[in-house]
Each structure stands twice: as C-alpha cells, then as structure tokens.
Amino acid sequence: MADQELETKIKTEEYFVNMGPQHPAAHGVLRLLLTIDGEIIKNVEPDLGYIHRSIEKMCERDSYQQIVHLTDRMDYLSSNINNEAVCLAVEKALEIEVSDRVKVIRTIISELTRIASHCLWWGVMGMDLGALTTYFYAFRDREYINDIFEETCGARLTMNYNAPGGLMFDIHPNFVKRTKDFIKHFKTKIPEYDRLVTGNVIFQKRTKGVGVLTKEDAISYGVTGPVARGSGLSSDVRKLHPYSAYDRVDFKEALLTAGDTFARYEVRIMELWESISIIEQLIDNIPEGEIKATTKAVIKLPKGEYYQRVEAARGELGVYINSTGTKNPYRVKFRSPGFSNLSVLNHITKGSKIADLVATMASFDFVIPDIDR
Amino acid sequence: MSYFSDIYNGVKSLITGMKVTGGYFIHARKGAITQQYPDNRETLKMFDRFRGEVVMPHDENNQHRCTGCQSCEIACPNGSIEIIWDRAIDPETGKKKKKIDKHIYHLSMCTMCGLCIEACPTDAIVWAQNYENSVYDRSYLTKTLNQPGSTVQAGVED
Amino acid sequence: MNFLIMNIPLNITSTIHDWIYSIMPETAASITIMVLIAVIYLALFAIIGLYLVLLERKVAAWFQLRLGPNRVGPWGIFQTIADALKLVSKELTSNDRIDKFLYNLAPYFVIVSTLIGISVFPFSKQFQAFDINIGLFFLFAVSSIGVIGILVGGWASNNKFALIGAMRSGLQTISYELSVGLSLLTMVLLTGTLQLSEIIEVQRTGGWLILQGHIPAIIAFMIFMIAGTAETNRAPFDLVEAESELGAGFHTEYSGMKFAYFFLAEFINMFIIASIAVVVFFGGWLSPFGITDGITWFPEVLWFLIKVVMIIILMMWFRWTFPRLRVDQLLTLEWKYLLPINLANLMFMAVIIWMNWTI
Numbered sequence: 001m002a003d004q005e006l007e008t009k010i011k012t013e014e015y016f017v018n019m020g021p022q023h024p025a026a027h028g029v030l031r032l033l034l035t036i037d038g039e040i041i042k043n044v045e046p047d048l049g050y051i052h053r054s055i056e057k058m059c060e061r062d063s064y065q066q067i068v069h070l071t072d073r074m075d076y077l078s079s080n081i082n083n084e085a086v087c088l089a090v091e092k093a094l095e096i097e098v099s100d101r102v103k104v105i106r107t108i109i110s111e112l113t114r115i116a117s118h119c120l121w122w123g124v125m126g127m128d129l130g131a132l133t134t135y136f137y138a139f140r141d142r143e144y145i146n147d148i149f150e151e152t153c154g155a156r157l158t159m160n161y162n163a164p165g166g167l168m169f170d171i172h173p174n175f176v177k178r179t180k181d182f183i184k185h186f187k188t189k190i191p192e193y194d195r196l197v198t199g200n201v202i203f204q205k206r207t208k209g210v211g212v213l214t215k216e217d218a219i220s221y222g223v224t225g226p227v228a229r230g231s232g233l234s235s236d237v238r239k240l241h242p243y244s245a246y247d248r249v250d251f252k253e254a255l256l257t258a259g260d261t262f263a264r265y266e267v268r269i270m271e272l273w274e275s276i277s278i279i280e281q282l283i284d285n286i287p288e289g290e291i292k293a294t295t296k297a298v299i300k301l302p303k304g305e306y307y308q309r310v311e312a313a314r315g316e317l318g319v320y321i322n323s324t325g326t327k328n329p330y331r332v333k334f335r336s337p338g339f340s341n342l343s344v345l346n347h348i349t350k351g352s353k354i355a356d357l358v359a360t361m362a363s364f365d366f367v368i369p370d371i372d373r
Numbered sequence: 374m375s376y377f378s379d380i381y382n383g384v385k386s387l388i389t390g391m392k393v394t395g396g397y398f399i400h401a402r403k404g405a406i407t408q409q410y411p412d413n414r415e416t417l418k419m420f421d422r423f424r425g426e427v428v429m430p431h432d433e434n435n436q437h438r439c440t441g442c443q444s445c446e447i448a449c450p451n452g453s454i455e456i457i458w459d460r461a462i463d464p465e466t467g468k469k470k471k472k473i474d475k476h477i478y479h480l481s482m483c484t485m486c487g488l489c490i491e492a493c494p495t496d497a498i499v500w501a502q503n504y505e506n507s508v509y510d511r512s513y514l515t516k517t518l519n520q521p522g523s524t525v526q527a528g529v530e531d
Numbered sequence: 532m533n534f535l536i537m538n539i540p541l542n543i544t545s546t547i548h549d550w551i552y553s554i555m556p557e558t559a560a561s562i563t564i565m566v567l568i569a570v571i572y573l574a575l576f577a578i579i580g581l582y583l584v585l586l587e588r589k590v591a592a593w594f595q596l597r598l599g600p601n602r603v604g605p606w607g608i609f610q611t612i613a614d615a616l617k618l619v620s621k622e623l624t625s626n627d628r629i630d631k632f633l634y635n636l637a638p639y640f641v642i643v644s645t646l647i648g649i650s651v652f653p654f655s656k657q658f659q660a661f662d663i664n665i666g667l668f669f670l671f672a673v674s675s676i677g678v679i680g681i682l683v684g685g686w687a688s689n690n691k692f693a694l695i696g697a698m699r700s701g702l703q704t705i706s707y708e709l710s711v712g713l714s715l716l717t718m719v720l721l722t723g724t725l726q727l728s729e730i731i732e733v734q735r736t737g738g739w740l741i742l743q744g745h746i747p748a749i750i751a752f753m754i755f756m757i758a759g760t761a762e763t764n765r766a767p768f769d770l771v772e773a774e775s776e777l778g779a780g781f782h783t784e785y786s787g788m789k790f791a792y793f794f795l796a797e798f799i800n801m802f803i804i805a806s807i808a809v810v811v812f813f814g815g816w817l818s819p820f821g822i823t824d825g826i827t828w829f830p831e832v833l834w835f836l837i838k839v840v841m842i843i844i845l846m847m848w849f850r851w852t853f854p855r856l857r858v859d860q861l862l863t864l865e866w867k868y869l870l871p872i873n874l875a876n877l878m879f880m881a882v883i884i885w886m887n888w889t890i
Contacts, residue, residue: 015691017691017692023778024774024775024778025775025776039695039858062450065448065488066448066450066486066488068486069450069484069486069488070450072486126854127775128775129775129854129855130766130767130769130773130774130775130853130854130855131851131852131853131854131855132591132595132766132851133394133594133595133851133852135595136406136595136596136597137595137596140406140596143406147420150419150420150422150423151420151422152422153422154420154422154423154424154485154487154500155423155424155485158484158485158486160485160486160487160488163491168487168491169422169491172420172422192393195389195390195392195393196390196393196394196852197390197854199386199389199390200386200387200389200390200853200854201382201383201384201386201387202387202767202853202854202855202856202860203854204386205856205857205860206854206855206856206857206860353857353858353859354695354776354777355770355773355776355855355857355858356857358775358776380868387852387853390852390853391848391849391852393852394594394848394851394852395848397593397594397595397596398590398593398594398848401592401593401594401596404596405592405596405597405598406596406597407596407597407598409598409601
C-alpha cells in the first residue's frame with residue numbers, strides 16, 4: 001500500500017543505457033540497448049552485427065573440406081563440435097559410414113571441448129558476479145584440455161581436426177594417457193568449484209529466482225541447450241538423436257525444473273560430470289579402424305537438402321546444406337544455439353535489476369561470434 | 374528461528390569458500406601456474422604437431438620436394454598460397470617439365486587449418502613449430518618458401 | 532596557537548621542533564611545524580597507498596595461482612611507483628558537457644577526507660599528529676565526507692554508468708555507517724573513552740579489547756569487518772565500481788592522476804578501517820603479551836603495521852573469494868541482519884560490563 005502511494009507520488013523517468021558493444025559483461029561485442037528506471041530494467045534490446053563475418057556466405061565460395069575450418073570461428077569454444085556437425089552433414093549426404101574409431105575419437109574430443117567450454121563459462125560466470133578468482137582456477141583446468149588438443153591436433157582452440165569422412169590424422173600416442181590424467185585431476189577440482197561458488201550464500205542469493213524461464217517460454221522461443229534443460233525442457237540432441245558414439249555410452253541428461261539462473265548453473269555443473277563419465281566409458285577401448293574413409297579429392301554432394309543437428313556446448317547446433325550438385329554448396333545455414341537463446345533475454349530480465357541482467361547473461365553463456373556469424 | 378540458521382549457514386558457506394582460496398594462498402609458491410614467457414624461451418618446447426607456420430624443408434643439396442602441382446593452392450581456403458611456376462626443359466629427357474619458380478606463402482592470411490599440408494602429395498610442405506610470428510612490417514609475413522636456386526629432388530615426381 | 536597540541540613524532544623530530552622554535556618567532560615556527568607534519572603525512576600517504584596497491588596485487592596473485600608483479604625491481608617492489616609515474620604523465624581527458632568545477636573538485640574531496648583520517652592514528656606512543664579526545668567520533672565524521680566526493684564525481688561526469696555507481700555509493704555508505712558506528716560504540720562501552728591513545732592505554736593493563744570483551748567483542752569485530760569492507764567500497768560490496776555491471780562505476784570518466792586519487796583513496800580507506808580495527812580490538816601498537824615491552828629501542832610502530840597488514844590481508848581474502856551482492860541484498864544485509872544484531876550486541880555488552888563479566 002505504502003509502496004504504491006510512493007510510486008505515484010515520486011515521478012521517475014526512464015533512460016537509455018548502451019550496455020556494450022564494449023562492456024565487461026558482454027563477453028565480446030554484444031550491444032544491449034537498456035531502458036532503465038533507476039536500477040530496474042524496463043526493456044532489453046540486443047543489437048547485433050558488430051562481429052558479422054558472413055561465414056554462411058563464405059561457405060558458398062568454399063569446397064566442403066574448406067567449410068569445416070570456418071565453423072571453428074563461429075562458436076570458438078566448442079570448435080570441434082561445430083566441425084563435427086559439418087562433417088556429419090557431408091557424410092550423411094555422401095552416405096559414408098565412418099569407422100568406429102573415428103566415431104569414438106570424435107565423441108571423446110567433443111566431450112573434452114564441452115568440458116573446456118563449461119570450464120571457461122564457470123570462470124566467467126564467477127567473474128561476472130564479482131568473484132574474480134574463479135577465472136584463474138577454471139583456466140588452470142582448461143589448460144590441460146588445451147594441451148591435449150595441441151598435442152593431437154596442433155592447435156589449441158581452432159582445431160580443424162575433423163574432415164569429411166573422418167579425421168585429418170590419428171590421435172597422438174600420448175592422447176589416452178593425457179586424457180586420463182586430466183580426468184583424474186578434474187574429478188578433484190569440480191568439488192572445489194562447488195565449495196568455492198555453488199554453496200556460497202551470496203552466489204545463491206544472486207542466482208536463485210533470478211531470470212526465471214518457464215518451460216513453455218523455453219519451447220516457444222526455441223531455447224536449447226543447458227538453458228532449456230534448466231527449465232525442464234529435455235532437449236539434449238545426444239539423447240534424442242544420437243550421433244557419433246553417443247548411442248553406445250550410458251549417460252544421464254542433466255535436467256532441472258527451476259528455470260532460474262541457479263538451475264542453469266547446476267545443469268552445466270552436472271554436464272561436467274556427465275562428460276567425464278562419457279569420456280571414461282570410451283577412453284579405455286578406442287577401437288581400431290580406418291582414420292579416414294576414402295573420399296574423392298573434390299567432394300560433390302548430390303543435389304538436395306541436408307540437415308544435421310548436434311549438441312554444442314551452448315545448445316543445439318544445426319547445419320543446413322543445400323547442394324545443387326556442384327563442388328560448392330548452394331546455400332549453407334547454421335542454426336546457432338546462442339541466437340535463439342539471446343531472443344529470450346528481454347522476456348526474462350524485464351523488471352529485474354542491472355545486476356540480475358548480468359547474472360542471467362552469464363548463465364546463458366553467450367559467445368558472440370556464435371550469435372553473429 | 375530460520376533467521377539464525379540462515380546466518381549460521383551463510384557464514385559457514387562463506388568460510389568454506391575462504392578455505393579454498395586460503396589453501397591456494399598458503400601454497401602460493403608451488404601452486405603458481407604462471408609461465409614467465411620471454412624468460413622460458415629455452416625450455417619452452419612446442420608439441421611436434423604444433424601448427425606454427427608452413428615451411429618447405431630443403432636438404433643439404435638445396436633441393437626440395439615440391440613439384441608445383443598446386444594442390445595446396447587449391448586446397449587453401451584463404452588464398453594464402455600462391456605458386457608461380459614455369460616450364461623448363463629437363464636436360465636429361467629433353468621434355469618440358471613443370472617446375473616452381475616461387476612458392477609464395479602469406480602468413481598474414483593463413484588460418485592454420487592444415488588443409489594444404491594434408492593435400493600435398495609429395496610432403497613438400499610441413500608445419501614448423503615456431504611460435505613467434507610477429508614482425509614490424511606486414512610485408513615480412515609474405516614469404517617465399519623455396520630457397521633461391523633450389524631444385525626438385527630427383528624421383529619425387531614418380 | 533594553542534590549538535596545535537601535537538605530539539611531535541619520535542625523538543629526532545622533537546629536536547627539530549626545538550630547533551625551529553629557537554630560530555624563528557613562535558607563529559612562524561608553528562606554521563612551519565604544521566607544514567612539515569603535513570609533508571610527512573603526505574609522504575606517508577603516498578607510500579602507504581602505493582605499497583598497499585602492490586600488496587593487493589601480490590596477494591591477489593597468490594590467491595589466484597599467479598606470481599604477481601615481478602618485473603620492476605626485485606619482487607616488483609617498484610611496480611606501483613612506475614604505475615604512479617605513468618598516471619602522472621597521462622593526459623587528463625574528460626567527457627563532453629561535464630560540470631567542470633564539480634568534476635575537478637571530486638577527487639580532492641575523496642583524498643582530503645582520507646588524509647585527515649590518518650592524522651589521528653597513534654602509530655606508536657609518540658608517533659601521533661593529532662590526539663583529540665573525540666578521536667573515534669572524529670574518524671566517523673571525516674570518513675563520511677569521502678562519499679560526497681564519490682557522489683559529486685559520479686554526478687558531474689555526465690555518464691549514466693557513473694551516476695548509477697555514485698547513487699549506489701550514497702545508499703551504501705549511509706547504511707553501513709550505522710553498523711560501523713554501533714559496533715565501535717559497543718567497544719567504547721568497554722573503554723569509556725573516545726580518545727584513541729586512551730583506548731590503547733586501557734588495553735595495556737587489561738589485555739586486548741577483543742579478549743576483554745570476549746563474545747560481544749568478537750561479534751562486534753565481525754560486524755565491523757563486514758561494515759568496514761562495505762564502507763571502503765571493496766568487494767563483495769564493490770557495487771560502486773561493479774566492473775561487470777557498470778564498467779568502472781563512478782570513476783569511469785576520470786583519467787590520469789584524478790583517477791589515481793580515487794584509486795589511492797580506496798586503499799587508504801582500507802588502511803584506515805584496518806587501523807581502527809587494530810586500535811579498538813587488537814591493542815594498537817602494543818605487543819602481543821608484552822613480549823617487546825622490555826626492549827626500549829624496539830619500534831612499536833612495527834607492531835601496529837604488522838597487525839594492520841594482517842587485517843588488510845583478511846579484507847583482501849574477502850575480496851578475492853566472494854561474489855558481489857546485489858543492491859537490494861546489500862540493504863537487506865544491513866537493515867535486517869547487521870543492525871538488529873548490532874543493537875542486541877550493544878545491550879549484551881552493556882549487561883556484561885554492568886555485571887562485571889569482562890576478563
């Protein structure tokens with residue numbers, strides 16, 4: 001009652017704030033046009049286009065082998081998963097069956113990529129909420145994975161390890177040992193993450209009940225990935241449409257129903273454990289086999305449309321290829337997880353405070369080059 | 374009563390967090406993961422598959438393995454490789470034969486995707502493991518991979 | 532010039548004191564002394580500020596598995612001096628359409644209030660510039676001037692982020708001053724005096740106040756540390772700067788030396804809060820259990836600094852561990868938790884003193 005009286009008596013005025021394109025919480029060059037009343041957010045309008053590199057158009061110029069390396073640069077934190085998506089689409093079109101060895105190695109490296117991506121997200125989430133130390137702990141653990149990648153693929157981030165028909169070359173002899181070492185190390189570190197951040201009372205107050213996304217909204221906005229799973233929407237492509245070696249491993253889909261920032265956080269921590277369990281199931285028995293199926297030097301896809309979906313670290317990544325039978329695709333379209341997830345931001349942050357917007361954005365884990373290709 | 378249990382649990386969780394950072398603070402000396410980069414140049418060893426830049430190895434007779442087939446040029450997505458080639462008369466057989474004049478590599482445009490090295494049928498180009506690629510002028514980044522006066526190793530074409 | 536009742540620091544300076552009075556008339560001499568002391572405190576201010584920044588960077592590095600600054604001088608001890616030189620030489624840029632007068636005034640508000648603050652501390656028995664009988668009260672009064680500088684700076688710089696930061700600062704400082712005051716009032720019940728040197732003298736015989744007052748004193752100390760951290764606008768209460776929300780908060784538009792003033796003031800404020808804690812709870816420059824009481828040449832200021840550094844490291848430990856609070860949670864913490872506990876604690880302390888249950 002008293003509050004309402006005050007609200008009518010005090011005249012306030014809304015104002016605009018440009019959050020970004022250069023802003024510490026924007027994780028890149030995302031520009032948010034905020035309409036704010038005091039500390040309360042009235043409207044959030046994302047403005048994209050600051051890192052548009054026309055990757056889809058460039059794909060039309062390139063051959064199918066060359067497309068793969070461009071996808072590294074979309075969601076650079078799950079680069080191998082993107083590569084895998086394109087390769088799977090091309091293999092589907094050519095009706096190539098890759099060997100079991102390729103499938104298993106692809107799965108292991110994709111899961112390592114997912115762990116690396118979630119590690120970075122955990123560090124950045126802590127940093128966005130003001131706990132700067134998390135960043136360094138996360139990077140310490142991510143460094144192990146980057147070393148594994150560097151030894152096997154030659155690059156740490158933009159790996160380009162997959163090729164249509166298999167892998168570019170075999171895994172390094174040290175790969176299995178290093179991966180096992182990392183798993184052993186990382187299993188002791190996730191409980192530490194929990195002690196440092198998850199249980200922290202300030203963290204829980206900042207995240208619980210903040211940015212609540214209902215299951216219905218998640219469906220209608222096309223939200224995927226950990227964000228959707230935090231709202232109770234089962235959307236794990238690895239479970240629903242298994243690809244590579246996911247049909248032969250036993251893992252649970254991380255699913256929570258609260259739909260708030262804390263649930264999204266918990267889902268990602270659960271996914272870390274699931275990824276570890278997937279790698280553990282596969283690492284000891286990588287089957288022998290061809291590392292690359294024989295393809296022609298110039299790949300020409302039969303005329304038609306092809307679509308392949310995979311579960312990237314941020315959600316469902318779809319690759320659509322329209323071929324007219326030439327050596328270049330007629331049209332390539334990537335359905336990136338970040339773009340659909342971003343669309344729901346205004347809906348769930350309206351009426352909350354600036355600090356809540358930052359927490360919600362951190363839990364969405366945006367990678368701007370993925371949103372803005 | 375939940376008022377007091379909230380305080381108790383809150384303080385407890387804060388102390389749990391402080392224990393984690395405090396543990397690292399005490400073991401700060403051996404725990405540091407910093408690499409003091411320019412100082413550790415001698416010991417810093419890249420992995421043997423590390424993609425530093427594309428080079429063309431030459432043997433002691435100043436001979437390389439590149440036949441000028443241009444597979445790498447076609448495979449490259451960014452146009453980083455340009456091959457300037459010529460036909461010269463082979464003194465032994467008397468036939469005209471393709472040979473490279475210059476194998477030009479634009480490091481500034483290279484995305485280190487490795488497609489050229491996969492494409493090369495004669496393993497003429499390989500990855501170098503050097504990691505200090507910055508220069509003061511970008512014209513230095515355009516490199517001619519074959520050394521002046523170099524020739525093709527005998528038997529590579531077969 | 533009787534208002535200048537100064538305990539001139541240390542023996543060396545007392546000879547200088549006598550010498551200055553012997554060579555010039557009394558008024559000129561006392562003005563010279565004032566200037567001299569101001570210069571000494573300014574130098575102290577700069578040294579403390581710069582080396583606290585270095586300490587912060589080192590401690591942060593140790594918490595974060597890093598090494599910290601180690602390039603400029605051995606263990607990087609000249610790093611912050613180099614930084615200060617860089618800041619001095621930088622251009623003072625400013626925004627378009629700022630309120631020029633207030634914009635330029637704001638850093639001085641902040642820095643002067645902190646400078647006055649350190650003048651009353653008894654660093655050792657002799658080393659105290661200004662021993663007034665309302666020492667603690669004076670400290671509260673002075674430390675609340677600083678927030679005006681922040682408010683003015685945020686308002687004058689014609690930047691919305693700075694304005695939001697400044698407004699947050701206002702409500703934060705006003706709320707948490709209550710807790711700082713009440714927690715220290717709890718201890719004043721025990722000492723019966725507000726004069727800082729007297730507070731230390733009380734502890735010489737009866738032991739440190741945190742031991743004398745046991746349970747309520749420990750509660751008061753914890754509340755003081757929380758509220759004190761909030762007073763200095765440090766994480767987890769750094770909503771004023773809130774890097775990930777507001778960029779740099781109230782000093783977004785400041786550059787060069789003006790920014791350095793804000794930056795140094797933050798660290799001096801931390802020093803002041805830690806010093807108050809040391810004086811009121813941990814016996815100031817008194818040695819623990821009187822272990823160096825017999826040694827006459829031992830510089831007591833060392834004990835003071837050791838204790839202050841310990842408290843400061845504790846505050847840094849908070850900063851590098853905890854996430855930041857939201858603005859409404861900040862107020863909830865103060866008004867729903869700290870203040871009621873503080874009031875109850877004050878009563879509890881009064882009862883303890885009345886029943887003579889102190890140790």
